[in-house]
Amino acid sequence: MPEPDRDLSRKAIAQALADLADTDHLTLVEIAADGVTTFLLHRDDNGRPRGRSWSATWPGLAGERGWDAHPAETREAVLRTARAASSTADVILVAASFADPRAEQALAWLRAAHPAAQVLRAEAPIAALIREVIADDPLTRSYELIVVLVDPDTSRPRLTSRQLFPLGSRPGARTRVALRCEAAGAHGTAFAVVTWQGPKPRLLSVQSAPVAPGRYEVTAELVRPGRVRFTGLPALSPDPRGWDQLVAELPDRPAGGIGPAHLVCAVEVCGADDQVAERLSRARQMISSASGELGGLLRVSLLAYAAHSYDPSAPEFPVRVAAWEAGAGDALNALDALEERGAVARGYPYHPHAAQLEDMLAVVVERLGRADPTPAVILTVGGRPPHPARTDQSRILPCPHRHDWRKLITALRQRQNTVLGAICDQPADQAHQAWHRIGTAALAHLEAVDVRGLAADLGLVAPSPVHFPFPLLDETE
Structure with a gap:
C-alpha cells in the first residue's frame, strides 16, 4: 500500500485529472471511518474540471440488521455507491480509515471490482484536496x-x-x-x-x-x-x-468610420409623370444623404431605364448611363437633366406590365466587374417587375436580349462588398417577388422612405447611435 502522504495523493489525483479526456470521467472513492463517499469528475465543453459527489454511511449501507447479516447485499450496496461512470472510467480508491474493519472490507470489495484502480492512503477527508487540485488544474484549452x-x-x-x-x-x-x-x-x-x-x-x-x-x-x-x-x-x-x-x-x-463607397442609382423613368418625378426625387435624397456623410469618398453612378417596345415601328428608350463613378455634384447635375426630361413615352405602346430591369442589371454587372474592391451599393428605384429571359407562367413577354434577371442578381450578390437595396412603388407585401431579390439588403416603399435609415441599412451612413458590444483591439500597442 502507498504511504499516507498527502503530497503523493495530491500528485496522483492531479495526474489523473490531467490525463482526463473531454469525454471521459474520473471516479474517486473515499473509504472513511463513517462510510463511503464517491466523487465523479469530468471536463465541461470549455475543458474545465467539474465534479459532483454523494455519500453513504456504514449503517445506511448495511441496513437494519447490521454489517455481517447479509454480506452479499452489503457488498452490492457498497459497489452501487461507488459506481463508476463506465466500465472503462478511471477509478482511484482512497483509504482514509485504517482501523475500522468495515472500511477494510469495503476496500477489499472495491479493489476486487476495480482491479486496475489506483489505491491511495489518506489521513484526512479528500474533498478539500480535490478542490485544491481542480483549482490548480492547468488549462487544457487556450x-x-x-x-x-x-x-x-x-x-x-x-x-x-x-x-x-x-x-x-x-x-x-x-x-x-x-x-x-x-x-x-x-x-x-x-x-x-x-x-x-x-x-x-x-x-x-x-x-x-x-x-x-x-x-x-x-x-x-x-x-x-x-x-x-x-x-x-x-x-x-x-x-x-x-x-x-x-x-x-x-x-x-x-460611428464616423464609413469608408469609400460607390452608389449606383438606377431609376425607372416610364409611367405617370408624378410617379417618375417622385422616384427621381428619392434618388436625389439618397445621393445627398450619402454625400453629406462621405464627402469625397463617395462615387455615384446614375442609370435610367424604361420599358421594352415590341413594335418595330416604335423604337424603345434603351438603358441610359447618365453618370458613372462621378462625384456627387456631377451625378446630381445628371439627375437634373433626367428630371427636366420627365417620364419617357418613347416606344409607345411599350409593354405595360414590366420594365427593362434585367437590361439595367446587365449593364451594371458589365460595368462593375469584379476587380474594384470599393464597396458598391446598387439602389434600384421603380415599380415594374423585370422581363423573364424566356416565356414563362408570368405571361410577361420575354426580354428581347434574353437577359436573365435572376442570374444577374446572383452575380451581383456574389460580388465582394456589394449590397442590393430598392425603393419600390408598392409596399413590400404587394411588391413583385423580384423586388425582394433586388432589395435584398433593404426594401423601402416609395411613399414612405426613411432616407437616413435606408442609407444606414445599405452601409452608406453610420446608424445612430453605434454601439460596440466588445472592446476593439488597440493595434498601436
Whole structure:
C-alpha cells in the first residue's frame, strides 16, 4: 500500500485529472471511518474540471440488521455507491480509515471490482484536496478574449480573438492587453472569454461594465479554470447575454468610420409623370444623404431605364448611363437633366406590365466587374417587375436580349462588398417577388422612405447611435 502522504495523493489525483479526456470521467472513492463517499469528475465543453459527489454511511449501507447479516447485499450496496461512470472510467480508491474493519472490507470489495484502480492512503477527508487540485488544474484549452478589428479597406468591423492564456497556463498567470472601448449599449462593453473547439467559439464567461470610450491597458489574471479577473477597468459584473445575442449587436460599421463607397442609382423613368418625378426625387435624397456623410469618398453612378417596345415601328428608350463613378455634384447635375426630361413615352405602346430591369442589371454587372474592391451599393428605384429571359407562367413577354434577371442578381450578390437595396412603388407585401431579390439588403416603399435609415441599412451612413458590444483591439500597442 502507498504511504499516507498527502503530497503523493495530491500528485496522483492531479495526474489523473490531467490525463482526463473531454469525454471521459474520473471516479474517486473515499473509504472513511463513517462510510463511503464517491466523487465523479469530468471536463465541461470549455475543458474545465467539474465534479459532483454523494455519500453513504456504514449503517445506511448495511441496513437494519447490521454489517455481517447479509454480506452479499452489503457488498452490492457498497459497489452501487461507488459506481463508476463506465466500465472503462478511471477509478482511484482512497483509504482514509485504517482501523475500522468495515472500511477494510469495503476496500477489499472495491479493489476486487476495480482491479486496475489506483489505491491511495489518506489521513484526512479528500474533498478539500480535490478542490485544491481542480483549482490548480492547468488549462487544457487556450483562453481568448473576443475583440473587434476594423478592416482598413472596407471600414467594416469583424470579430476575432486575442489569446490571454495558452494551453498549460496555471492559476496566477497574468497577461496585459491594450484595448480601445467605444460607446456601448445598455449592458455596457462585454469582456467575453472563450475557448475554441471547431469553427465556433465556446463562451466561457462574459463580464461587462459601462466603460467610457478610450484606450485601456488591461491586465487579465487567471484566478482558476473558468475564472478570469480583469483589472485596469471599471468594476465588471456578470453579463446575461449569450453568444448569439452579443454577435447580433455588432454594427456593420463604426460611428464616423464609413469608408469609400460607390452608389449606383438606377431609376425607372416610364409611367405617370408624378410617379417618375417622385422616384427621381428619392434618388436625389439618397445621393445627398450619402454625400453629406462621405464627402469625397463617395462615387455615384446614375442609370435610367424604361420599358421594352415590341413594335418595330416604335423604337424603345434603351438603358441610359447618365453618370458613372462621378462625384456627387456631377451625378446630381445628371439627375437634373433626367428630371427636366420627365417620364419617357418613347416606344409607345411599350409593354405595360414590366420594365427593362434585367437590361439595367446587365449593364451594371458589365460595368462593375469584379476587380474594384470599393464597396458598391446598387439602389434600384421603380415599380415594374423585370422581363423573364424566356416565356414563362408570368405571361410577361420575354426580354428581347434574353437577359436573365435572376442570374444577374446572383452575380451581383456574389460580388465582394456589394449590397442590393430598392425603393419600390408598392409596399413590400404587394411588391413583385423580384423586388425582394433586388432589395435584398433593404426594401423601402416609395411613399414612405426613411432616407437616413435606408442609407444606414445599405452601409452608406453610420446608424445612430453605434454601439460596440466588445472592446476593439488597440493595434498601436
